Amino acid sequence: MMEFKRKALAIAVMVATSTLTACGGSSSSSDPDPVTPENKAPTAVTLTANTVEENAMGVEVGTLAATDADSGDTHTFTTDNASFVIDGTTLSLAADASFDFEKMASVDVDVTVTDNGGLSHTETLTINVTDLLDYYDFVSEFDAEKSSVSYSGQTARHALIAELKNYIGNGGLQSDVDNGELSSKEEIVAKLNSFYDRDENAWDGFAVTFTDAKQKFFSEISSYKSLKDKVAGNDASGQHALWNGESNEAGQYTGENIAFTGWSTWDDAPAHVPADGVIPQKTPHGLVQQFFSQIADNAMENPGGKRYIHGAEQIEANEIPVFVNYDGTDLNQLIQKFLLMAVTYSQATDDYLDENKGLATDNTGRDKGEKDYTKLEHQFDEGFGYFGAARNYLDYSDNEIAGKVKTEEDGRADWNGKHDTDGDGEIDLFSEFNFGASVNAAKRDRGSEVQTDFTKEAMDAFLAGRKLINDAAGTELTTEQMAELLEYRDAAVLTWEKAIAATVVHYINDLRGDLDKLKAGADDYSFTDLAKHFSEMKGFALGLQFNPYSKITDEQFVEINTLFKDAPVTELSEIDEYQSDLVKARDILQAALEFDADNVENW
Incomplete structure (x- = not known):
């Protein structure tokens, strides 16, 4: 009976409680109202990785995360830094953004995280830029505050070649003839030689005019330098062939066994007398002098007057400048291109980068006992200097190196062949200007049907070789190190040769096109x-x-x-055969350098 009463009481309590709950409870209840938790802002932003390689564009940096006391919150990440983009939680470089380690070793980016309640936190993240081997500068082993790179003489000779071309081709020579400043063949030849073999006493005050540069005078580039002294044959020590022929016991040229070949049309000249010590005529130096003489003859043909294509009507359309011969040779181009090869290419490959000469020099102490570099470092630098690339060559596009920037789509206008990298408002010829073969390499890369990368291949080889020497500075290279250095040398020189040979192919194609126009009597034939x-x-x-x-x-x-011959064939009945000969020459170059057939057709 007692058990029944307890059960009845329990049931009554349950019913009463259920009724109270359904009715919302009594106003006299002591239970508190439910409280919504307060939203708190995120307190930190983290990133899984914080490094990016210099010059990289559009690459992922890392994954973002937020520190937030509210574990159930969702988060949105944003940044106002245009160099970066955020996709969800992924932080990346913008597609057109990159960083240069030489200018900044790290970069800060503000990232804002906002939770689903609208509260936010901004954190500054530091992204470290990793240095790549892409800039030609190396710290001295002997003074950590100094650079060990030096090639001012090579820059000076590049500038001399450019200055000579500018004087002949851009009106300087013609103006001097027209105004009577140069009134004889002898004066003209002397003027041209003032660029090729200037009087040392006239070096100071010799103005740089071929470009607007930081160095206004040649003496600001280097101490006295001569092209004549370094043309193949004249700097004969250790060269692989006797370009000027044999010498007698007194060191005078005999005119015998001259190795220089490839040119067969020589102007009449007095017989060479070995005892007089004069360089023989049929040599690299002799060819330069022949070209100078021909320009002078052309200029004196009709001083102050006009010259016309041989046999053509004397109208403006048929005028030719003093540097163009009647046989279809352009002396300004012949002189410039030949000097780039007979000086810069010859000196680099057959002197400074030769394992029996330049690369055989000392790497243990200061050059000349006082320089901030070893002799070996300097020799390698001089080889690189003759290649002609700006120190940050790899930062340029092919269009920019080639000087072909005409629109925004082509590239950056202020990188067109040169760039004020250090931001001082001037172009430094030592480091911010692209000369010679470095430009030809880019021109061929941009014109390749099947991709080539002569620019990168050459520069990477020069950089790797120089780093090896720099890392070992203060010690002699081991046998293994020298073998590795020669591999880099071989890569640089081969790519240099490919760039030049490809350029020869390019002009074969251009010339064949000119001859097609001549045969067809085309209005645009020139x-x-x-x-x-x-x-x-x-x-x-x-x-x-x-x-x-x-x-x-x-x-x-x-x-x-x-x-090729020494002048183009323009007789209509002989052009077809000559064009076939040009193709034969092109085929030889293609086979020797293993060029892609599509590139050879289209360079």
């Missing part, structure tokens, strides 16, 4: 274009013999230049 294209082709081709590591055999070299 005699001066034909002369220019032939002379660039021939000038570069003549210099291929100066590389002791060339993939082109001596026999192939002779055949190529025989097929």
Whole structure:
């Protein structure tokens, strides 16, 4: 009976409680109202990785995360830094943004995280920029505050070649003839030689005019330098061939066994007398002097008057400048291209980068006991200097190196062949200007149907070789290190040769196109274009013999230049055969350098 009462009481309590709950409870209840938790702002932003390689664009940096006391919150990440983009939780570089370690080793980016309640927190994240081997500068082993890189003489000779071309081709020579400042053949030849072999006493005050540069005078580039002194044959020590021929016991040239070949049309000249010590005529130096003499003859032909294509109507459309010969050769192009090969290419490949000469020098102590570099470092630098690349060559696009920027789509206008990298408002010829073969490499890369990368291949090899030497500075290279250095040398020189040989192919194609127009009597045929294209082709081709590591055999070299001849064939009945000869020469170059057939057709 008692058990029944307890159960009845329990049931009554349950019913009462249920009724109270359904009715919302009594106003006298002591239970508190539910409280919504307060939203708190995120307190930190973290990133899984914080490094990015210099010059990289559009790459992922890392994954973002937020520290938030409210574990159920969702988060949105944003940044106002245009160099970065955020996709969800992924932080990346913008597609067109990159950083240069030499300018900034790290960069700060503000990232804001906002939770689903609208509260936010902004954190500054530091992204470290990792240095790549992409800039030609190396710290001195002997003074950590100094650079060990030096090649001012090579820059000076590049500038001399550019200055000579500018004087001949951009009106300086013609103006001096027209105003009577130069009134004889002898004066004109002397003027041209003032660029090629300037009087040392006239070095100071010799203005740089071919470009607007930081260095206003040649004396600000280097102490006295001469092109003549370094042209193949004249700096004969250790060169792989006797470009000037044999010498007698007194050191005077005999005119015998001259190795220089590829040119067969020599002007009449007095017989060479060995005892007088004069350089023989049929040499690299002799060819330069012949070109100077021909320009002077042209200028004195009709001083102050006009010259016209031989046999053509004397109208403005048929005028030719003093540097264009009647036979279809452009002396300005021949001189410039030949000097780039007979000086810069010859000196680099057959001197400074030769394992029996430049690369055989000391790496243990200061050069000359006082320099901030070893002799070996300096020799390698001089080879690189003759290649002509700006120190940050790899930062340029091919269009920019080639000087082909005309629109925004082409590239950056202030990188068109040169760039004020250090931001001082001036172009430093030592480091911010692209000369010579470095430009030809980019021109061919941009014109390749099947991708080539002559620019990167050459620069990477020069950088790797120089770093090896710098890392070992203060000690002699081991046998293994020297073998590795020679591999880098071989890569640099081969790519250099490919860039020049590809340029010869390019002008073969241009010349064949000119001849097609001539045969067809096309309105857009240009005699001066034909002369220019032939002379660039021939000038570069003549210099291929100066590389002791060339993939082109001596026999192939002779055949190529025989097929080219010393002037273009313009007789209508003979053009087809000449065009076939040009293709034969092109085929030889393609086989020797293993060029892609599509590139050879379209360069």
